[in-house]
Structures are given as structure tokens and as C-alpha cells.
Amino acid sequence: GTGKTLLARAVAGEAHVPFFSISSSEFVEMFVGVGASRVRDLFEKAKAASPAIMFVDEIDAIGGRRGGAGPMAGSNAEREQTLNQLLVSMDGFEATQAVIVVAATNRPDILDPALLRPGRFDRQVTLDPPDRKGREAILKIHTRNIPLGPSVDLGAVAQATPGMTGADLANLANEAALDAARKGETEVQRFDFDEALDRITLGTEGSPLMNQEERRTVAYHEGGHTLVALMLPNVDPVHRVTITPRGRSLGVTQFRPIDDRRNYRRDYLVNRMAVGMGGRSAEEVIFGEITSGAQNDIQQVTNVARTMVKQLGMSDELGPAYFGGAGDDALNGIAFNPWQPKEYSDETAERIDEAVMRLVNEAHHLALAVIKENRNTLDAIAEALLHDESLDREELTAIVNAHLLPGEPPIPVPTGPPTTIVDTPVPTS
Numbered sequence: 001g002t003g004k005t006l007l008a009r010a011v012a013g014e015a016h017v018p019f020f021s022i023s024s025s026e027f028v029e030m031f032v033g034v035g036a037s038r039v040r041d042l043f044e045k046a047k048a049a050s051p052a053i054m055f056v057d058e059i060d061a062i063g064g065r066r067g068g069a070g071p072m073a074g075s076n077a078e079r080e081q082t083l084n085q086l087l088v089s090m091d092g093f094e095a096t097q098a099v100i101v102v103a104a105t106n107r108p109d110i111l112d113p114a115l116l117r118p119g120r121f122d123r124q125v126t127l128d129p130p131d132r133k134g135r136e137a138i139l140k141i142h143t144r145n146i147p148l149g150p151s152v153d154l155g156a157v158a159q160a161t162p163g164m165t166g167a168d169l170a171n172l173a174n175e176a177a178l179d180a181a182r183k184g185e186t187e188v189q190r191f192d193f194d195e196a197l198d199r200i201t202l203g204t205e206g207s208p209l210m211n212q213e214e215r216r217t218v219a220y221h222e223g224g225h226t227l228v229a230l231m232l233p234n235v236d237p238v239h240r241v242t243i244t245p246r247g248r249s250l251g252v253t254q255f256r257p258i259d260d261r262r263n264y265r266r267d268y269l270v271n272r273m274a275v276g277m278g279g280r281s282a283e284e285v286i287f288g289e290i291t292s293g294a295q296n297d298i299q300q301v302t303n304v305a306r307t308m309v310k311q312l313g314m315s316d317e318l319g320p321a322y323f324g325g326a327g328d329d330a331l332n333g334i335a336f337n338p339w340q341p342k343e344y345s346d347e348t349a350e351r352i353d354e355a356v357m358r359l360v361n362e363a364h365h366l367a368l369a370v371i372k373e374n375r376n377t378l379d380a381i382a383e384a385l386l387h388d389e390s391l392d393r394e395e396l397t398a399i400v401n402a403h404l405l406p407g408e409p410p411i412p413v414p415t416g417p418p419t420t421i422v423d424t425p426v427p428t429s
Contacts, residue, residue: 008053207245228277266314
């Protein structure tokens with residue numbers, strides 16, 4: 001969704017030359033030799049129309065590293081023959097006759113080195129999700145045929161959507177327009193964008209919880225996330241908390257980033273994990289027992305801790321050493337893959353697990369300390385949630401400031417849009 005195919009089409013359009021597009025999966029069949037034949041046919045068509053641009057999407061399907069270890073490695077006769085034919089066609093004995101080959105992949109780390117040699121795919125362009133200015137420009141394109149009301153500030157919408165790609169933003173604009181159309185409105189307003197963003201990121205709003213015991217548990221769980229986030233420094237500020245089910249979540253706490261983060265301090269990550277453990281910690285302190293509602297929180301916290309240890313060198317036990325793989329990065333939304341081959345000993349793996357647990361326990365103890373020290377504030381937040389179902393940042397800040405000890409500085413009211421989500425999932429068997 002970042003625009004890889006669109007960029008290739010734009011290059012062909014600007015150059016005013018024919019454009020040939022194919023997905024790598026179309027090359028490979030169960031019959032050996034079909035893929036290589038299709039590569040030859042595609043190059044023949046491109047040569048006949050030269051100058052031309054040929055685009056191969058998801059090239060990792062045929063261009064994975066041959067032999068050795070790692071994902072996509074190993075022997076596959078059809079895939080390897082297809083890859084060999086592609087390499088020969090690009091720079092073998094035959095001239096390409098002004099055919100430019102462009103390829104796209106989400107996994108550049110697994111490509112065969114032969115593909116990346118000079119004369120082949122030697123120029124690499126990384127297409128990251130757009131920054132705030134880029135998102136605003138993309139939103140302007142996708143809303144140019146949509147009547148916008150005076151309340152819509154595309155810059156504010158862009159700031160509320162960090163990490164979204166161009167495809168995500170196109171979907172957001174479409175959903176906001178559909179919301180307005182369902183209401184019979186002639187213009188799309190800001191609250192239409194807000195509702196569409198909530199539905200995309202959180203899921204469809206469900207019916208309020210009827211079981212009073214469960215409502216109280218969820219209120220304290222979400223209140224725990226909120227309280228820890230409000231009391232700890234260097235944490236993305238809370239935007240809103242609700243105990244109304246959304247999607248598969250019984251409750252949701254939303255956070256607002258300070259900016260599009262690209263660099264993470266250790267204290268920010270530890271405090272972020274503490275916020276994630278805030279719900280479970282609140283259950284322990286208030287009810288003396290725990291529920292299954294913290295499952296997703298624990299998974300996220302553990303993945304962040306593992307990234308800190310394996311990739312960022314932020315553990316005291318192992319120091320500044322790298323043990324991770326490209327397919328294991330919780331900070332960029334890539335979940336831990338336990339089946340990924342490791343290049344370290346079993347003893348080191350055990351030390352990594354111990355370091356991960358120490359970080360998780362550090363975050364857990366930090367959250368417990370905040371909850372115990374501010375028990376009255378947690379009670380007030382939970383009671384307000386039980387009464388109002390949802391609280392915004394101004395209401396939360398007022399509650400916390402009303403329960404501060406003498407001499408403690410008040411918490412400022414933050415401004416800006418929401419993003420990060422910590423939720424309480426519906427228990428599953």
C-alpha cells in the first residue's frame with residue numbers, strides 16, 4: 001500500500017513508453033520449465049515494444065536466496081530455473097534493447113544476492129509510509145472530488161494517521177464519504193473522518209456490556225492503562241478511553257503520538273511496556289486476581305521487550321549485540337516469529353529469554369507501583385467510565401489533577417490527534 005506499483009506506472013507514464021506488469025506468482029507452476037518460458041515470453045514482448053518498462057511485482061516469490069538458511073531459502077527446481085532465466089534475460093548474452101526492469105518486494109532481506117549485483121537490480125528505492133506532509137498531500141488527492149465541510153482540516157487528519165499508507169488513506173477518505181452519505185449529508189465533516197478512523201483502526205462499535213461485573217473489570221483494566229500513561233514521563237499522551245466494545249475488544253485506550261517517531265529511547269520503550277501492563281496490574285491490585293483480558297497486552301509487551309534485547313542491544317545481560325532477524329521487529333508492527341532460524345547457541349537463546357523476562361518484569365513492577373501509589377485516582381477513573389462509558393483527554397486530565405497530592409504539578413491538557421491503541425480482547429477458547 002505504499003505505492004510501489006504506482007511508482008512503476010508513473011515512471012512509464014512520464015517516459016511515454018509501454019508498460020508490462022506481472023506478478024512473480026504467475027511465473028511459477030507445478031510443471032517445471034513453465035516459469036522460465038514465461039520469463040522469456042515476457043522479455044520478448046518487452047523487446048518488441050522497446051523502449052519499454054517491465055514491472056515484476058512481489059519478486060521475492062521467485063527471487064528468494066538460493067541454498068543456505070533463512071526464509072525462502074532451499075531447493076526448488078522450478079523457482080530456481082525461473083530465477084536463472086530472469087538473471088540471464090537481464091544481463092546475459094542477449095541485449096535487452098532498451099528494456100528497463102523494475103521490481104517490487106516487501107522482503108528485500110531475503111532476495112538472492114545475484115539479483116542485486118550491478119547491471120541487475122543495483123538501484124534500490126525504499127518506499128516507507130508517508131510522513132505527515134505526505135499524508136496530507138495524499139488526502140488532498142483522494143478528497144478532491146469529495147465535498148468537504150468547513151470543519152475538515154486535512155492537516156489534522158494527516159497528523160491523526162501516523163503509519164498509514166496511501167492505500168489506507170484512500171480507504172479512510174472513502175469510508176468518511178460513505179458515513180456522510182448514509183446520514184444524508186451533502187458535505188463530509190471532521191466527525192465523519194473520526195468515525196471512519198475509529199472503525200478502521202478499532203473495529204465496529206458493539207453493544208454496551210450488560211454484565212456489571214465484567215463492566216467493572218474492563219473499567220479498571222482500561223483505567224490502569226490510562227493511569228500509568230498519565231503518570232509516567234516520556235509516554236505518548238492518552239487521547240481517549242472507552243469500555244464500549246469495538247471489534248473484538250471489550251475496551252480501548254487510545255494514545256496520541258508526540259510526532260512520527262523514528263528513534264526510540266530506552267526509557268520510552270520501558271514506559272510504553274509499563275502502560276501495556278497497566279491493565280493487568282490494575283486487576284491484580286483491585287481484584288486480587290487476573291483475567292484473560294490482558295492477553296493482547298502481554299503479547300505486545302513481550303514482543304517489544306524481545307526487540308529491545310535482540311535488535312536494539314538494550315539489555316544489561318547481553319549488551320550491545322544484535323541477535324534478531326528482519327522478520328522480527330515489534331516496533332514496526334512485525335510480530336516475533338519463533339520458527340525463524342537463529343544464528344546463536346541454545347545458551348545464548350536462554351540468556352535472551354531471561355533478558356526479555358527481566359524487561360517485562362521491570363515494566364510490570366513499574367506499572368504496579370504507579371497503580372498502588374495512585375489507587376484513589378484509578379478508582380475515580382473507573383467510576384467515571386462506568387458512568388459515562390467513554391472519557392476524553394480533558395476529562396481524564398481533570399480527574400487526575402483533582403487527585404494529585406499537595407505540591408505535585410498538574411498534568412497539562414495535551415492537544416492533537418490519537419493513534420496508538422491498547423485494548424482488552426474478547427476472551428477466546
